Amino acid sequence: MGGYAILSEQCVGLSVGLNEKFYAFITTQDVQNEQISNQKIMIKFISKQIESEWIYEIDLISKKVNQQQNQAKNPFLEAVTQIAIEEGIEDLSKVKKNIYVNIFHDNRFYSSASKKNEQKSNYFSIFDKNNLHKTGLGSSACVLVATLGSLLKYFQDYADEKLHYLSQKANFIAQKKIGSGFDIATCVFGSQVYKRFPPEIFSSCTQQQYKWNTLNRFNIPKLLKIMMIDLQIGSDTRLLAGEVKKYLDNNPEEAQIFYEECNKNASKLQEIFSGIESIENLKEKRESIISLNKQYRSVFKAVGIKAKVETEPDILSDILDQIINEIPSVYYGVCPGAGGYDALCLLTDNSLTAEYLQAKIDQMKNQNSSIKEMVVQEMEISQQGFHLLDELSKNKFLQNIF
Missing domain, CATH: 3.30.70.890 (GHMP kinase, C-terminal domain)
Structure with a gap:
C-alpha cells in the first residue's frame, strides 16, 4: 500500500518483500594490450535467460562510459555502470581486468507466456526477449541492486547503506527522476515502512547522505x-x-x-x-x-x-x-x-x-x-533484502545455472 502517494516525501508506504531473487556473479579476464595503453576496461553484462548482453567501455582516466554501437539500450545497467565507476570505486587504478557480470533471475519475474520451449537448466528458464511480459515483482529494481551490489563487492567497497544510496541514485537516473524508490529500498533491506528520499540529496558530495532513510520494519504476520x-x-x-x-x-x-x-x-x-x-x-x-x-x-x-x-x-x-x-x-x-x-x-x-x-x-x-x-x-514472503550467498548456497546456485 502506498503506490503513487510515496512519490511525495510526506507519505509512507508499506512494502512486502518476497523470496524471488535476481542473482549476479562476476568473472574477470585480463585486458588486451590496446586497452592497457588506452587505460580502458570493459564491463559486460550477460543474461543467458533472455539471450542478451550489454557491453560498456570504461575510460579509467575520464571515467566516461560508452556502450558498444548497435546494441539494445538498458537504462538500468547503463546507470549501474556509470554510478559504479564514478562513485563505487575509491581507487580506479586498482581496476586492471575486464569484468563480466552474469545475471540470472527466478522465473516468476516474467510471465510464463514469455517462456521459450527450451529449458537449459534445472531451475532457470529461457525467455523470449522479443515477447517479454513482466509480472510486476520489481525486475528492474532487482537487476539494478543485484548488479551494483556485486560490483561494489568486487571493488571491495560494499556496505548496505552505500548500496542503498547508490542504487537509489542509479534508479533516479535510469527512471529520469520518476519513481519513489520503494522497490529499490525493498530490494536492499526487505519489507518495510518506506518514506521517499528528498531528490536534492543526490546533488550532495558528502557521504552523510547514505543514512538518509532509517529502516522501519513492516512485519507481516506469519499467518x-x-x-x-x-x-x-x-x-x-x-x-x-x-x-x-x-x-x-x-x-x-x-x-x-x-x-x-x-x-x-x-x-x-x-x-x-x-x-x-x-x-x-x-x-x-x-x-x-x-x-x-x-x-x-x-x-x-x-x-x-x-x-x-x-x-x-x-x-x-x-x-x-x-x-x-x-x-x-x-x-x-x-x-x-x-x-x-x-x-x-x-x-x-x-x-x-x-x-x-x-x-x-x-x-x-x-x-x-x-x-x-x-x-x-x-x-513466499521474506524479510531478507540484498545479501551475499554463503558457500553452500553459492554451490547449490552454481549447480543450477547453464
Whole structure:
C-alpha cells in the first residue's frame, strides 16, 4: 500500500518483500594490450535467460562510459555502470581486468507466456526477449541492486547503506527522476515502512547522505502469504508513473487530498497488522483490512482515471471484487506497484491453496470471455533484502545455472 502517494516525501508506504531473487556473479579476464595503453576496461553484462548482453567501455582516466554501437539500450545497467565507476570505486587504478557480470533471475519475474520451449537448466528458464511480459515483482529494481551490489563487492567497497544510496541514485537516473524508490529500498533491506528520499540529496558530495532513510520494519504476520495471478500481458511502469506524476504535479490541491487519504490508510493498516498474533485475531480484523483495501484501491484507481491511464483496469477491479467477496481467506488485493496489467497480488492466510484459487479463476474466466489466461502462483514472503550467498548456497546456485 502506498503506490503513487510515496512519490511525495510526506507519505509512507508499506512494502512486502518476497523470496524471488535476481542473482549476479562476476568473472574477470585480463585486458588486451590496446586497452592497457588506452587505460580502458570493459564491463559486460550477460543474461543467458533472455539471450542478451550489454557491453560498456570504461575510460579509467575520464571515467566516461560508452556502450558498444548497435546494441539494445538498458537504462538500468547503463546507470549501474556509470554510478559504479564514478562513485563505487575509491581507487580506479586498482581496476586492471575486464569484468563480466552474469545475471540470472527466478522465473516468476516474467510471465510464463514469455517462456521459450527450451529449458537449459534445472531451475532457470529461457525467455523470449522479443515477447517479454513482466509480472510486476520489481525486475528492474532487482537487476539494478543485484548488479551494483556485486560490483561494489568486487571493488571491495560494499556496505548496505552505500548500496542503498547508490542504487537509489542509479534508479533516479535510469527512471529520469520518476519513481519513489520503494522497490529499490525493498530490494536492499526487505519489507518495510518506506518514506521517499528528498531528490536534492543526490546533488550532495558528502557521504552523510547514505543514512538518509532509517529502516522501519513492516512485519507481516506469519499467518499470511502472497498469491500472485500472472496476467501474461504486462504494462509500461515508466509510462504509468510518468502520467500519474504529471497529473499530480499539475493539480496540487487534488494531489494533497490523494496523498492524505493514502497516507491515512497505510498508517491504519500498519497499526492493524502490528497487533495480529493469531488466526483468530486475523479473522476478527478482516473486515477492517478489507475496508482499508477498498478505500486505497478507490483512490489508486481514481487517480489513474484522472491521469488517463489504467492503474486498476475495470476488468481487474471486477476480478478483485469477486475474489475478495467470495473467498474468506483473502484479506487484501491489489494491482501491485504502478498498477496496470502486470499481475494481481492477494494477501491470504495459509489455508488458501494455489489449486483452489486457480480453479476459482478458471471459473471466472469461463463466465467472462474478456478474461485471458491467468496463472496463479504462491509466493513466499521474506524479510531478507540484498545479501551475499554463503558457500553452500553459492554451490547449490552454481549447480543450477547453464
